[in-house]
Amino acid sequence: MVVLAGCASAPDTPSRYSISQDRAPSNDFDISGLEDARPRYEAPRKAGNKSPYTVWGKKYWVMPSADGYVERGIASWYGEKFHGHKTSNGETFDMYTMSAAHKSFPLPGFARVTNLDNGRSVVVRVNDRGPFHGDRLIDLSYAAAKKLGYQSSGTARVEVAAITVRPDGSMMIAGAPYxxxxxxxxxxxxxxxxxxxxxxxxxxxxxxxxxxxxxxxxxxxxxxxxxxxxxxxxxxxxxxxxxxxxxxxxxxxxxxxxxxxxxxxxxxxxxxxx
The missing domain is CATH 3.30.70.1070 (Sporulation related repeat)
Known part of the structure:
Protein backbone atom coordinates (compact mmCIF):
# COMPACT_ATOMS: atom_id res chain seq x y z
CA MET A 1 0.00 0.00 0.00
CA VAL A 2 1.22 3.48 -0.82
CA VAL A 3 1.97 5.55 2.27
CA LEU A 4 -0.31 8.59 2.01
CA ALA A 5 0.71 10.63 5.01
CA GLY A 6 -1.05 13.86 5.83
CA CYS A 7 -4.47 13.46 4.28
CA ALA A 8 -7.44 13.28 6.63
CA SER A 9 -8.80 10.30 4.75
CA ALA A 10 -5.60 8.28 4.56
CA PRO A 11 -5.28 5.14 6.71
CA ASP A 12 -4.61 6.01 10.34
CA THR A 13 -1.36 5.03 11.99
CA PRO A 14 -1.86 5.35 15.78
CA SER A 15 1.83 5.89 16.54
CA ARG A 16 2.05 8.68 13.98
CA TYR A 17 -0.51 11.18 15.30
CA SER A 18 -0.81 12.71 18.75
CA ILE A 19 -4.62 12.94 18.59
CA SER A 20 -7.03 10.25 17.40
CA GLN A 21 -9.80 12.39 15.88
CA ASP A 22 -9.31 15.30 13.53
CA ARG A 23 -10.51 18.71 14.70
CA ALA A 24 -10.37 22.45 14.09
CA PRO A 25 -7.72 24.52 15.86
CA SER A 26 -8.68 25.69 19.34
CA ASN A 27 -7.87 29.31 18.53
CA ASP A 28 -10.22 31.49 16.46
CA PHE A 29 -8.21 31.59 13.24
CA ASP A 30 -8.76 34.86 11.34
CA ILE A 31 -8.93 34.34 7.57
CA SER A 32 -9.64 37.95 6.62
CA GLY A 33 -6.09 38.57 5.44
CA LEU A 34 -5.40 35.09 4.05
CA GLU A 35 -4.61 35.10 0.33
CA ASP A 36 -5.42 32.30 -2.08
CA ALA A 37 -2.69 30.10 -3.47
CA ARG A 38 -0.95 31.77 -6.41
CA PRO A 39 -0.83 29.45 -9.44
CA ARG A 40 2.62 29.08 -10.96
CA TYR A 41 4.41 26.52 -13.06
CA GLU A 42 5.74 23.59 -11.04
CA ALA A 43 7.01 20.43 -12.70
CA PRO A 44 5.34 17.23 -11.43
CA ARG A 45 7.33 15.56 -8.68
CA LYS A 46 8.21 11.91 -8.36
CA ALA A 47 6.88 11.81 -4.81
CA GLY A 48 3.11 11.33 -4.65
CA ASN A 49 2.60 10.68 -8.36
CA LYS A 50 2.93 6.89 -8.52
CA SER A 51 0.19 5.53 -10.77
CA PRO A 52 -1.65 3.36 -10.11
CA TYR A 53 -1.55 3.28 -6.32
CA THR A 54 -3.65 1.27 -3.88
CA VAL A 55 -5.48 2.34 -0.72
CA TRP A 56 -7.62 -0.08 1.29
CA GLY A 57 -7.56 -2.55 -1.59
CA LYS A 58 -8.76 -0.07 -4.22
CA LYS A 59 -6.64 1.18 -7.10
CA TYR A 60 -6.41 4.83 -8.11
CA TRP A 61 -4.80 6.41 -11.16
CA VAL A 62 -3.06 9.78 -11.33
CA MET A 63 -4.01 11.96 -14.31
CA PRO A 64 -1.10 12.60 -16.70
CA SER A 65 -2.41 16.18 -16.88
CA ALA A 66 -5.22 18.04 -15.11
CA ASP A 67 -5.78 20.32 -18.12
CA GLY A 68 -9.52 20.66 -18.80
CA TYR A 69 -10.57 19.00 -15.54
CA VAL A 70 -13.78 20.21 -13.91
CA GLU A 71 -16.00 18.16 -11.62
CA ARG A 72 -18.66 18.60 -8.96
CA GLY A 73 -18.87 16.64 -5.74
CA ILE A 74 -18.47 16.74 -1.96
CA ALA A 75 -15.61 18.53 -0.25
CA SER A 76 -14.44 17.82 3.29
CA TRP A 77 -11.55 19.32 5.26
CA TYR A 78 -8.65 18.24 7.44
CA GLY A 79 -6.94 20.05 10.25
CA GLU A 80 -5.17 19.72 13.57
CA LYS A 81 -4.64 15.94 13.59
CA PHE A 82 -2.52 16.14 10.44
CA HIS A 83 -0.96 19.58 11.03
CA GLY A 84 2.83 19.33 10.84
CA HIS A 85 2.89 15.88 9.24
CA LYS A 86 4.05 15.02 5.75
CA THR A 87 1.78 15.25 2.71
CA SER A 88 1.93 12.70 -0.10
CA ASN A 89 4.51 14.69 -2.06
CA GLY A 90 6.79 15.09 0.96
CA GLU A 91 5.85 18.60 2.06
CA THR A 92 4.61 19.51 5.52
CA PHE A 93 0.86 19.92 5.91
CA ASP A 94 -0.14 23.32 7.29
CA MET A 95 -3.85 23.66 8.03
CA TYR A 96 -3.50 27.46 7.95
CA THR A 97 -2.49 27.57 4.26
CA MET A 98 -4.57 27.21 1.10
CA SER A 99 -3.93 23.58 0.18
CA ALA A 100 -5.87 20.46 -0.72
CA ALA A 101 -5.80 16.70 -1.26
CA HIS A 102 -7.14 14.99 -4.39
CA LYS A 103 -7.06 11.37 -5.49
CA SER A 104 -5.91 11.91 -9.07
CA PHE A 105 -4.41 15.41 -9.53
CA PRO A 106 -0.75 15.49 -10.62
CA LEU A 107 1.21 16.81 -7.64
CA PRO A 108 1.68 19.65 -7.13
CA GLY A 109 -1.24 21.31 -8.90
CA PHE A 110 -3.70 24.17 -8.53
CA ALA A 111 -7.49 24.31 -8.56
CA ARG A 112 -10.33 26.76 -8.07
CA VAL A 113 -12.89 25.33 -5.65
CA THR A 114 -16.37 26.90 -5.56
CA ASN A 115 -18.95 26.32 -2.84
CA LEU A 116 -22.12 25.71 -4.85
CA ASP A 117 -24.35 26.71 -1.95
CA ASN A 118 -22.97 30.20 -1.32
CA GLY A 119 -20.98 31.03 -4.48
CA ARG A 120 -17.66 31.57 -2.68
CA SER A 121 -14.49 30.49 -4.49
CA VAL A 122 -10.91 29.87 -3.42
CA VAL A 123 -7.72 28.84 -5.22
CA VAL A 124 -5.78 26.03 -3.57
CA ARG A 125 -2.51 24.23 -4.18
CA VAL A 126 -3.01 20.46 -4.36
CA ASN A 127 -0.12 18.66 -2.67
CA ASP A 128 -1.70 15.60 -1.04
CA ARG A 129 -3.70 12.45 -1.82
CA GLY A 130 -7.25 11.72 -0.70
CA PRO A 131 -9.99 11.74 0.38
CA PHE A 132 -10.73 8.01 0.50
CA HIS A 133 -13.96 8.00 2.50
CA GLY A 134 -17.33 7.66 0.74
CA ASP A 135 -18.05 9.83 -2.27
CA ARG A 136 -15.86 12.80 -1.30
CA LEU A 137 -14.14 14.56 -4.18
CA ILE A 138 -11.58 16.76 -2.44
CA ASP A 139 -10.19 17.50 1.03
CA LEU A 140 -9.32 21.13 1.74
CA SER A 141 -7.15 22.50 4.50
CA TYR A 142 -9.05 23.94 7.45
CA ALA A 143 -8.19 27.46 6.30
CA ALA A 144 -9.55 26.89 2.79
CA ALA A 145 -12.74 25.32 4.16
CA LYS A 146 -13.25 28.30 6.46
CA LYS A 147 -12.87 30.71 3.53
CA LEU A 148 -15.54 28.71 1.69
CA GLY A 149 -17.78 28.84 4.77
CA TYR A 150 -18.27 25.14 5.54
CA GLN A 151 -15.81 24.51 8.38
CA SER A 152 -18.70 24.09 10.84
CA SER A 153 -20.78 21.70 8.74
CA GLY A 154 -17.77 19.58 7.74
CA THR A 155 -18.69 19.11 4.08
CA ALA A 156 -20.03 21.15 1.18
CA ARG A 157 -21.13 20.71 -2.42
CA VAL A 158 -18.37 22.12 -4.58
CA GLU A 159 -17.11 22.52 -8.10
CA VAL A 160 -13.41 21.82 -8.66
CA ALA A 161 -11.78 23.33 -11.76
CA ALA A 162 -8.12 22.64 -12.50
CA ILE A 163 -5.80 25.59 -13.10
CA THR A 164 -2.90 24.44 -15.25
CA VAL A 165 0.18 26.60 -15.73
CA ARG A 166 2.60 26.17 -18.62
CA PRO A 167 6.35 26.82 -18.38
CA ASP A 168 5.84 30.18 -20.15
CA GLY A 169 3.45 31.28 -17.36
CA SER A 170 0.23 31.09 -19.39
CA MET A 171 -2.69 29.57 -17.49
CA MET A 172 -5.83 27.60 -18.29
CA ILE A 173 -8.79 26.84 -16.06
CA ALA A 174 -10.96 23.86 -16.99
CA GLY A 175 -9.58 24.12 -20.53
CA ALA A 176 -10.31 27.85 -20.96
CA PRO A 177 -7.85 30.79 -20.79
CA TYR A 178 -7.26 32.05 -17.27
Missing amino acids: PNAEAPIAVSDQSMASGQALFVQLGSFSQRSPADGLSRQAKQQTERSVRVRRIDTADGAFHRVQVGPFVSAEEARREQQALASRGFGQAIVLTDTR
Whole structure:
Protein backbone atom coordinates (compact mmCIF):
# COMPACT_ATOMS: atom_id res chain seq x y z
CA MET A 1 0.00 0.00 0.00
CA VAL A 2 1.22 3.48 -0.82
CA VAL A 3 1.97 5.55 2.27
CA LEU A 4 -0.31 8.59 2.01
CA ALA A 5 0.71 10.63 5.01
CA GLY A 6 -1.05 13.86 5.83
CA CYS A 7 -4.47 13.46 4.28
CA ALA A 8 -7.44 13.28 6.63
CA SER A 9 -8.80 10.30 4.75
CA ALA A 10 -5.60 8.28 4.56
CA PRO A 11 -5.28 5.14 6.71
CA ASP A 12 -4.61 6.01 10.34
CA THR A 13 -1.36 5.03 11.99
CA PRO A 14 -1.86 5.35 15.78
CA SER A 15 1.83 5.89 16.54
CA ARG A 16 2.05 8.68 13.98
CA TYR A 17 -0.51 11.18 15.30
CA SER A 18 -0.81 12.71 18.75
CA ILE A 19 -4.62 12.94 18.59
CA SER A 20 -7.03 10.25 17.40
CA GLN A 21 -9.80 12.39 15.88
CA ASP A 22 -9.31 15.30 13.53
CA ARG A 23 -10.51 18.71 14.70
CA ALA A 24 -10.37 22.45 14.09
CA PRO A 25 -7.72 24.52 15.86
CA SER A 26 -8.68 25.69 19.34
CA ASN A 27 -7.87 29.31 18.53
CA ASP A 28 -10.22 31.49 16.46
CA PHE A 29 -8.21 31.59 13.24
CA ASP A 30 -8.76 34.86 11.34
CA ILE A 31 -8.93 34.34 7.57
CA SER A 32 -9.64 37.95 6.62
CA GLY A 33 -6.09 38.57 5.44
CA LEU A 34 -5.40 35.09 4.05
CA GLU A 35 -4.61 35.10 0.33
CA ASP A 36 -5.42 32.30 -2.08
CA ALA A 37 -2.69 30.10 -3.47
CA ARG A 38 -0.95 31.77 -6.41
CA PRO A 39 -0.83 29.45 -9.44
CA ARG A 40 2.62 29.08 -10.96
CA TYR A 41 4.41 26.52 -13.06
CA GLU A 42 5.74 23.59 -11.04
CA ALA A 43 7.01 20.43 -12.70
CA PRO A 44 5.34 17.23 -11.43
CA ARG A 45 7.33 15.56 -8.68
CA LYS A 46 8.21 11.91 -8.36
CA ALA A 47 6.88 11.81 -4.81
CA GLY A 48 3.11 11.33 -4.65
CA ASN A 49 2.60 10.68 -8.36
CA LYS A 50 2.93 6.89 -8.52
CA SER A 51 0.19 5.53 -10.77
CA PRO A 52 -1.65 3.36 -10.11
CA TYR A 53 -1.55 3.28 -6.32
CA THR A 54 -3.65 1.27 -3.88
CA VAL A 55 -5.48 2.34 -0.72
CA TRP A 56 -7.62 -0.08 1.29
CA GLY A 57 -7.56 -2.55 -1.59
CA LYS A 58 -8.76 -0.07 -4.22
CA LYS A 59 -6.64 1.18 -7.10
CA TYR A 60 -6.41 4.83 -8.11
CA TRP A 61 -4.80 6.41 -11.16
CA VAL A 62 -3.06 9.78 -11.33
CA MET A 63 -4.01 11.96 -14.31
CA PRO A 64 -1.10 12.60 -16.70
CA SER A 65 -2.41 16.18 -16.88
CA ALA A 66 -5.22 18.04 -15.11
CA ASP A 67 -5.78 20.32 -18.12
CA GLY A 68 -9.52 20.66 -18.80
CA TYR A 69 -10.57 19.00 -15.54
CA VAL A 70 -13.78 20.21 -13.91
CA GLU A 71 -16.00 18.16 -11.62
CA ARG A 72 -18.66 18.60 -8.96
CA GLY A 73 -18.87 16.64 -5.74
CA ILE A 74 -18.47 16.74 -1.96
CA ALA A 75 -15.61 18.53 -0.25
CA SER A 76 -14.44 17.82 3.29
CA TRP A 77 -11.55 19.32 5.26
CA TYR A 78 -8.65 18.24 7.44
CA GLY A 79 -6.94 20.05 10.25
CA GLU A 80 -5.17 19.72 13.57
CA LYS A 81 -4.64 15.94 13.59
CA PHE A 82 -2.52 16.14 10.44
CA HIS A 83 -0.96 19.58 11.03
CA GLY A 84 2.83 19.33 10.84
CA HIS A 85 2.89 15.88 9.24
CA LYS A 86 4.05 15.02 5.75
CA THR A 87 1.78 15.25 2.71
CA SER A 88 1.93 12.70 -0.10
CA ASN A 89 4.51 14.69 -2.06
CA GLY A 90 6.79 15.09 0.96
CA GLU A 91 5.85 18.60 2.06
CA THR A 92 4.61 19.51 5.52
CA PHE A 93 0.86 19.92 5.91
CA ASP A 94 -0.14 23.32 7.29
CA MET A 95 -3.85 23.66 8.03
CA TYR A 96 -3.50 27.46 7.95
CA THR A 97 -2.49 27.57 4.26
CA MET A 98 -4.57 27.21 1.10
CA SER A 99 -3.93 23.58 0.18
CA ALA A 100 -5.87 20.46 -0.72
CA ALA A 101 -5.80 16.70 -1.26
CA HIS A 102 -7.14 14.99 -4.39
CA LYS A 103 -7.06 11.37 -5.49
CA SER A 104 -5.91 11.91 -9.07
CA PHE A 105 -4.41 15.41 -9.53
CA PRO A 106 -0.75 15.49 -10.62
CA LEU A 107 1.21 16.81 -7.64
CA PRO A 108 1.68 19.65 -7.13
CA GLY A 109 -1.24 21.31 -8.90
CA PHE A 110 -3.70 24.17 -8.53
CA ALA A 111 -7.49 24.31 -8.56
CA ARG A 112 -10.33 26.76 -8.07
CA VAL A 113 -12.89 25.33 -5.65
CA THR A 114 -16.37 26.90 -5.56
CA ASN A 115 -18.95 26.32 -2.84
CA LEU A 116 -22.12 25.71 -4.85
CA ASP A 117 -24.35 26.71 -1.95
CA ASN A 118 -22.97 30.20 -1.32
CA GLY A 119 -20.98 31.03 -4.48
CA ARG A 120 -17.66 31.57 -2.68
CA SER A 121 -14.49 30.49 -4.49
CA VAL A 122 -10.91 29.87 -3.42
CA VAL A 123 -7.72 28.84 -5.22
CA VAL A 124 -5.78 26.03 -3.57
CA ARG A 125 -2.51 24.23 -4.18
CA VAL A 126 -3.01 20.46 -4.36
CA ASN A 127 -0.12 18.66 -2.67
CA ASP A 128 -1.70 15.60 -1.04
CA ARG A 129 -3.70 12.45 -1.82
CA GLY A 130 -7.25 11.72 -0.70
CA PRO A 131 -9.99 11.74 0.38
CA PHE A 132 -10.73 8.01 0.50
CA HIS A 133 -13.96 8.00 2.50
CA GLY A 134 -17.33 7.66 0.74
CA ASP A 135 -18.05 9.83 -2.27
CA ARG A 136 -15.86 12.80 -1.30
CA LEU A 137 -14.14 14.56 -4.18
CA ILE A 138 -11.58 16.76 -2.44
CA ASP A 139 -10.19 17.50 1.03
CA LEU A 140 -9.32 21.13 1.74
CA SER A 141 -7.15 22.50 4.50
CA TYR A 142 -9.05 23.94 7.45
CA ALA A 143 -8.19 27.46 6.30
CA ALA A 144 -9.55 26.89 2.79
CA ALA A 145 -12.74 25.32 4.16
CA LYS A 146 -13.25 28.30 6.46
CA LYS A 147 -12.87 30.71 3.53
CA LEU A 148 -15.54 28.71 1.69
CA GLY A 149 -17.78 28.84 4.77
CA TYR A 150 -18.27 25.14 5.54
CA GLN A 151 -15.81 24.51 8.38
CA SER A 152 -18.70 24.09 10.84
CA SER A 153 -20.78 21.70 8.74
CA GLY A 154 -17.77 19.58 7.74
CA THR A 155 -18.69 19.11 4.08
CA ALA A 156 -20.03 21.15 1.18
CA ARG A 157 -21.13 20.71 -2.42
CA VAL A 158 -18.37 22.12 -4.58
CA GLU A 159 -17.11 22.52 -8.10
CA VAL A 160 -13.41 21.82 -8.66
CA ALA A 161 -11.78 23.33 -11.76
CA ALA A 162 -8.12 22.64 -12.50
CA ILE A 163 -5.80 25.59 -13.10
CA THR A 164 -2.90 24.44 -15.25
CA VAL A 165 0.18 26.60 -15.73
CA ARG A 166 2.60 26.17 -18.62
CA PRO A 167 6.35 26.82 -18.38
CA ASP A 168 5.84 30.18 -20.15
CA GLY A 169 3.45 31.28 -17.36
CA SER A 170 0.23 31.09 -19.39
CA MET A 171 -2.69 29.57 -17.49
CA MET A 172 -5.83 27.60 -18.29
CA ILE A 173 -8.79 26.84 -16.06
CA ALA A 174 -10.96 23.86 -16.99
CA GLY A 175 -9.58 24.12 -20.53
CA ALA A 176 -10.31 27.85 -20.96
CA PRO A 177 -7.85 30.79 -20.79
CA TYR A 178 -7.26 32.05 -17.27
CA PRO A 179 -5.55 35.45 -17.36
CA ASN A 180 -3.06 36.35 -14.67
CA ALA A 181 -4.56 39.19 -12.63
CA GLU A 182 -1.18 40.92 -12.59
CA ALA A 183 -0.51 40.68 -16.31
CA PRO A 184 -1.42 43.45 -18.77
CA ILE A 185 -4.53 42.87 -20.85
CA ALA A 186 -4.35 43.46 -24.56
CA VAL A 187 -7.59 44.06 -26.44
CA SER A 188 -7.16 44.57 -30.15
CA ASP A 189 -9.31 46.85 -32.27
CA GLN A 190 -10.31 43.78 -34.26
CA SER A 191 -11.64 41.96 -31.19
CA MET A 192 -13.57 45.05 -30.05
CA ALA A 193 -15.04 45.44 -33.53
CA SER A 194 -16.15 41.80 -33.56
CA GLY A 195 -18.33 42.22 -30.50
CA GLN A 196 -15.71 41.51 -27.80
CA ALA A 197 -15.24 43.64 -24.69
CA LEU A 198 -13.59 43.64 -21.29
CA PHE A 199 -15.45 42.31 -18.26
CA VAL A 200 -14.64 41.69 -14.63
CA GLN A 201 -15.64 38.08 -14.00
CA LEU A 202 -16.57 37.20 -10.41
CA GLY A 203 -17.18 33.48 -10.87
CA SER A 204 -18.23 30.71 -13.22
CA PHE A 205 -20.59 27.90 -12.23
CA SER A 206 -21.98 24.78 -13.82
CA GLN A 207 -25.34 25.51 -12.14
CA ARG A 208 -27.42 28.65 -12.52
CA SER A 209 -28.50 29.05 -8.89
CA PRO A 210 -25.11 29.97 -7.33
CA ALA A 211 -24.43 32.29 -10.28
CA ASP A 212 -27.68 34.14 -9.61
CA GLY A 213 -26.79 34.37 -5.93
CA LEU A 214 -23.39 35.88 -6.67
CA SER A 215 -24.97 38.26 -9.18
CA ARG A 216 -27.37 39.57 -6.53
CA GLN A 217 -24.47 40.16 -4.15
CA ALA A 218 -22.50 42.01 -6.82
CA LYS A 219 -25.40 44.32 -7.70
CA GLN A 220 -25.38 45.55 -4.11
CA GLN A 221 -21.69 46.44 -4.36
CA THR A 222 -21.35 48.11 -7.76
CA GLU A 223 -23.20 50.60 -9.92
CA ARG A 224 -21.99 48.83 -13.06
CA SER A 225 -24.11 46.41 -15.03
CA VAL A 226 -23.95 42.81 -13.78
CA ARG A 227 -24.89 39.86 -15.95
CA VAL A 228 -25.00 36.06 -15.83
CA ARG A 229 -23.84 34.73 -19.20
CA ARG A 230 -24.34 31.07 -20.10
CA ILE A 231 -21.76 29.41 -22.31
CA ASP A 232 -21.76 25.85 -23.64
CA THR A 233 -18.47 23.96 -23.73
CA ALA A 234 -17.34 20.39 -24.32
CA ASP A 235 -17.46 19.96 -20.54
CA GLY A 236 -21.04 21.22 -20.28
CA ALA A 237 -22.76 24.54 -19.61
CA PHE A 238 -21.22 27.27 -17.44
CA HIS A 239 -22.77 30.43 -16.05
CA ARG A 240 -20.38 33.37 -15.84
CA VAL A 241 -21.08 36.22 -13.43
CA GLN A 242 -19.60 39.34 -15.04
CA VAL A 243 -19.49 43.08 -14.43
CA GLY A 244 -19.12 45.40 -17.42
CA PRO A 245 -18.42 45.92 -20.24
CA PHE A 246 -15.45 48.30 -19.95
CA VAL A 247 -13.82 50.41 -22.65
CA SER A 248 -10.26 50.13 -21.33
CA ALA A 249 -8.07 47.76 -19.33
CA GLU A 250 -7.35 50.52 -16.81
CA GLU A 251 -11.04 51.05 -16.16
CA ALA A 252 -11.60 47.30 -15.77
CA ARG A 253 -8.65 47.00 -13.37
CA ARG A 254 -10.03 49.78 -11.16
CA GLU A 255 -13.37 48.00 -10.91
CA GLN A 256 -11.65 44.67 -10.25
CA GLN A 257 -9.68 46.19 -7.38
CA ALA A 258 -12.76 47.90 -5.97
CA LEU A 259 -14.73 44.64 -6.03
CA ALA A 260 -11.84 42.72 -4.49
CA SER A 261 -11.82 45.18 -1.57
CA ARG A 262 -15.54 44.45 -1.08
CA GLY A 263 -15.09 40.70 -0.75
CA PHE A 264 -14.91 39.52 -4.36
CA GLY A 265 -11.34 38.26 -4.13
CA GLN A 266 -11.59 35.93 -7.15
CA ALA A 267 -12.46 38.71 -9.62
CA ILE A 268 -10.48 38.52 -12.86
CA VAL A 269 -10.44 40.69 -15.97
CA LEU A 270 -11.08 38.97 -19.28
CA THR A 271 -12.32 39.53 -22.81
CA ASP A 272 -15.74 38.11 -23.63
CA THR A 273 -18.65 38.60 -26.02
CA ARG A 274 -20.74 41.68 -25.33
